[in-house]
Amino acid sequence: MRANPQQLKAIEALDGPLLIIAGPGAGKTFTLVERTINLLSTRDVDPSRILVSTFTEKAARELLTRISNRLLERGMSVNPADMAIGTLHSIFLKLLEEFRPFTRIRRNYTVLDQFDQQYFFYQNSPEFRSIEGLENLLHPGQQVSAWWFAECLMVRLNKLSEEGIDGEALIASAVPEFQILGAAYKKYQELLEANNALDFSTIQVEALKLFAHEKVRDELQNRFDYLMVDEYQDTNTIQERIVLKLGSGTKNVCVCGDDDQSLYRFRGASIRNILEFSDRFSEGTCQTVYLTDNYRSHPAIVDFYNEWMQLTDWGSTPGLDGAAPKSYRFQKTIKSVSHDNDDRPAVFKVSGTDGQADWATQVAAFLRTRRNDGIIKDWNQVALLFRSVTNEKVIEFSRSLEREGIPIYAPRSNMFFERQEIRSMVGALLFMFPQYGSIRQVREGQQLGVWEYYDSCLKEFIAHIKSGTDAQIGPWLVSMAKTHLGLSENTNYAFSGLFYQLLQFPTFSKFLGEDVAHSGVRDSRPARNLSKFSRLLNKYEYLYRVIVFQPERLEKDLLVFFNTFLRFLLDGGIGEYEDESEYAPSGCVSLMTFHQSKGLEFPIVLVGSLDASPRKQHNDLDVLLQQTFEDREPFEPWERTKTFDFWRLFYTAFSRAQNMLVLTAQENTPKGKGQRNVPSAYFRPVYQLLKPWTDLVFDPVKIALAEVKDVNLKHAYSFTSDVLVFEGCAQQYRFFKDLEFAPVRTNAILFGTLVHQTIEDIHKTVLRGEEARVTPEQISSWFRVNYNNISQQERTYLAEPVLRIAEQHVQRYAVRERSNWHRLKEAEIELSLLKPDYILQGTVDLVQDDDGSYEIVDFKSEKKPDLFDDKDKIDRYRRQLQIYAHLLEEKRQITVRHMTLYYTGEESGNPRITFDRSMSDVKGTIAVVDKVIKKIVAKDYGLYDRPEKLCKNCDFRPYCDMNFCRGEA
Structure with a gap:
């Protein structure tokens, strides 16, 4: 596609502020892509100094894909993954992570989605309801449920954040209503801080606060040479402030959007951001380009919506003070x-x-x-x-x-809980708890609707058992029901554990066969819905700290799960799976x-x-x-x-x-x-x-409908969490990565994360030149702080003896490596490899000086493996390091001589396994990775040999035991 004159003007206008008004179907994304390519090819700008933002993660990934494809077409060696491409929320969140010491958040913070946030308000509703006048302010003269109160309070406080209204200013106001709101806002921020949490609105608030620190402000205002913000008509007040601050150095701020398609006022979007963008700069410095050629629609359709926009008055009449009339729309004709x-x-x-x-x-x-x-x-x-x-x-x-x-x-039609696979799962869970009758009676008068839903699910499931279509599930369920009815000691499972046990039976396993991987979105819906249900169970157990069932609180847990958590999900509605690369299946x-x-x-x-x-x-x-x-x-x-x-x-x-x-x-x-x-x-x-x-007459000869375009998204893969997981067990990859089932939390992950993060604290302290601070006492302090933050986030805990072992890993590392602190160069370096069909990503734990060249180190929180018995595993790690070395050399223009695996669990022997860097291995290693990723893309999940070590603790073991035979796919 060639750029038209309007597009070309926007593509070539690189200096100073630029406003692009892009009508529907006017090639806006094409223009942004070509403008980015023009920057990279003519200005010799470092990709890391370009920020490109759009409204959704999907749109950001599409933009990255198209930019990378154009770079490959032109033979340019630039890696677009080094640019700051994403939503404003995701870009701001990365800045918060980078400058976390200047924020209120701690490591391992939680980002609340909309449901999490409303539930957070609900769980803390007594503290908010104690604020005198708040309920009446939100619901004048009404008494409402805690859930509805939580939703209204959430909407109101989010709007304060999005409009950049400070809570302290509200409290200081003489207006009683503002004082009440200010007290609620302050309480909410205190609760977020206590729980080390952020919501989407607060991400922006915290990002703006970074500019209050002079050192951070100077760095951020000089971070980007060029900014491009798409869908600018849907930005809010606080986003505008941050964008203008980030671009205040060079003033090379390009915003793009269509005021006629501004839809998100209810989320705080301010149309004036785009209509008054030019006014934010010195008079005459902001260029404006209109993209009004529509490549999408038949002329009659364009005429129709042009006429529609003329049916209302977009201007204002002069005010009593003689103010000139305004227009609340850019006058344009598509x-x-x-x-x-x-x-x-x-x-x-x-x-x-x-x-x-x-x-x-x-x-x-x-x-x-x-x-x-x-x-x-x-x-x-x-x-x-x-x-x-x-x-x-x-x-x-x-x-x-x-x-x-x-x-x-x-x-998004809220049919999730009406799908047969979900009704069956709810019915099966109810069947396993004969206590259902008693907890139903507790709330029947208040919440009859939800209990009627449960009754119908249970009735259908009992009929299913009696039908004999799944002869295996009935006896197992009866046995579990007897266990739960007379429960006298703690179980070793909660709802999520029962969920994975149920998947082994044909009632549910029929939805999870290998054919699902190659089905369209609609046919794979049952498997995707079950996956979503697993995540909901995981969320419930996280919110209520339910790890196992206990006799003394079983009835309470059942009541909270069915009458509070699940009921709110039913009332609020749950969307089903959407494939971002297949929006129209x-x-x-x-x-x-x-x-x-x-x-x-x-x-x-x-x-x-x-x-x-x-x-x-x-x-x-x-x-x-x-x-x-x-x-x-x-x-x-x-x-x-x-x-x-x-x-x-x-x-x-x-x-x-x-x-x-x-x-x-x-x-x-x-x-x-x-x-x-x-x-x-x-x-x-x-x-x-x-x-x-x-x-009308519809002549098939004269009417040729367009085909729905494939959404070409270049996926990013991680060597550790994609390539190595797939090589370890293709079925685990299918269930946990592709279908996105939520694993039952395990302490093994917590152990490794804790060791890794505390070693990272050591490295960053040394790299700041403060190695004298790395004492046993300080390490112990870092370790405990990290543990508290991780356990608060994950709601998973380690026994004290296990904690001591984990700390020993770190203390032992510090003693061994103290004499090598002078060798440390960099830590936690993010790397990426751009390929025609995908992007490979990874992080190097540590870079050390190696007599004039460099050594990269990857930490493993385990004992050093046997070099013969674990040869395949070690070889996979070697390949990982080989690629990381290659990427680091390209990124930093250095030479890597050695690559090391460092095993912190090794007590007395040498904790290192070191490989020489061999240039001849790189192409072969990348070829192996290519082969694995091609299998992932093709959904080639054939399992011919059960990996016993991985099977041992896998949630899907019951399913595989029932549905796979050894030696067969």
Whole structure:
């Protein structure tokens, strides 16, 4: 693809601030990729001095893939993995890790996702509810559940963080409401600090605080020569502050986005960031480039959404003070340059007849007809877009389509707990605890709904056992139920242990066969859902510190699990697995939200939710907060924001369509009080002009739908956690890496991490020139601090004798190596190797001087293995070091002479196994790695010989014992 004049202007504008306004389908990603290539090829800039950010991790990986492919095409030896590419959250988090001593977080901190964060508020709700006036501030005149209270408080405090409002400033205010909020914010931050945790909003708060430290500020403001931030219309106030501070040195800040596709005000996004970007720099210094040529959509589709944006007023009238009117949109008109420009039906309606209930029938008829006449070649060429996919009408609509033979893929429709594999798992867990009857009676009156769900799962599962289709599972479950009913001593398992035992039986093992690895997203859904259930069990046991079942607290654990943890998940809804490289699986019509569809494109798009109207998304407190704490003049009038957001939302939906845009609804007329016209008045000006599909002629000869593009993502693999794991056991790799089952936590991992981190403390202290501080007492202090942080994060603990052994590893290392401190050069160096099909990543533990050249060292917290019996294992480690040496030489322009494995568990003998660095081995080693990764990519998980050492402690051992025979795949 050649750059058009608009794109070329953006690609070549490298100096100073640049604003790129990119309409839908205008080649925005192409432009950012080519601009990056231009930087790397013409400015001789170090990749580490370039920051490129976009909105999602998937988009960041796609950007990295395309940049690396272009570099390979041009034969450039630059490694794009050295650039700071990611979401703003991920980039800020790396900065926090680097400058952790200047933050409140400690090593082994936890990042809370949305559910974790709400649950954190719920678990600590008594402390928040003790703040006088807080409940009434959030829910005036209402009494709400602790869970709903937690959600509302979470939303409110996140918004404070995103808008950069300081908690202390709230407390110091004379406004009582602010003082209450400030007290809640302060309490929350104290709890986060006590638990060594961050949430996504607080990541930004802590990143901004780094600039308060002069030394850190100077380093950060000189860290990047060039910054590019995509989707800038969806950044929030605090993100803007950080980006501008990072770019304050060179002013080479390029932001890209489309104000018309700003969708995330409810998450704190501020449209003024992009509309006023030019004002953040000296007058006349910021260039603005408009990308308005649309390569995606048929001209009629582009005309339609251009017209849609003209239906509302985007300006303001002059104020009483004589202020000039503002425009809250960049005035632009998108022009189609798509090759699909024939005079044919491109925008029309497929709706249910006025006053009848035939919506799904009409849509199914349209889709089947287009499939039968060959226009639709794969169902994935069709997408159904709605404001919400958990709305009852939408769910029933999608079910009706499935009954009509239209397969639907809707991973966010909250159907997780209705899938048969999950209902069976819930039923099996209930069956194993006869105490279920008593705990059900405790809460039946309050939470009948969830107990009805449990009752139905249990009833179905009992019927399944009686059917005899799985003769093995029934007797085992009866035995377990008897054990639990008369439990008199601690078990050696909790829910997750039972989960892995259940997977051995055909009821569940049928979902986990090798064929699943080669199935599409929809066919592998049961296995993926079971995997997600394993992670939920893992999360429950982590949150409540449940390691084993104990007789005295068994009933309490059951009540908390079923009536609190699982109930909240049921109420909140759980999304199913989505493959980021296959957003539109073959064989299915995609059902998704407008927000979910952003950045995607489909040949045929049916847009629903035409009964919608603009909704107010603010209250008086929001207005008061902005008036008090906004450090600039108010921007969009509050009363207009609901209209602006409504128009932007549907504009985004309409512009996803490539070849056909279809508006769809169940039309009706008012038949009584409370009934609305559908479509609502907001759509009528454009909807009424559309012809119904039955009045149009669809000529298969003239209509060639685009194919859904493959998402080309270059995956990153680690030698340790990918290559070595796969070589050790392909089945373990399949279950734990590909399907992402959560292993039951083991202390072996904790032991190694603890030893490694404390040795890292020693290295960093020596490298700072403070080797005198490395005393037995200081090592012991570091060791205990690390242990406290890791055990708090993992909720896993080591017995005191084991702790003493782990500390002995570290103390012994310090004694042995003290005379070699002068040899230390670097520690914990991240490396990567760019290949045509993947990126190989790794970390070198230590680099030492080796008489003018260098030695790399990798630490193993175990006894030195037998050089003969463990030859294969040692050889795998040697290959790992060989690649690391090669990458380090390229990165640092040095020579590595030796490579060493250092075994901290070796008590009396030589703890080292050292290999000479041989240049001739590199190509052969990389060839072996290539072969392994090709097997991983091809999902070649054949197991011909059970690795007994690995099997011993593997969670899937019961499954493999039942489903694999020795010597057979």
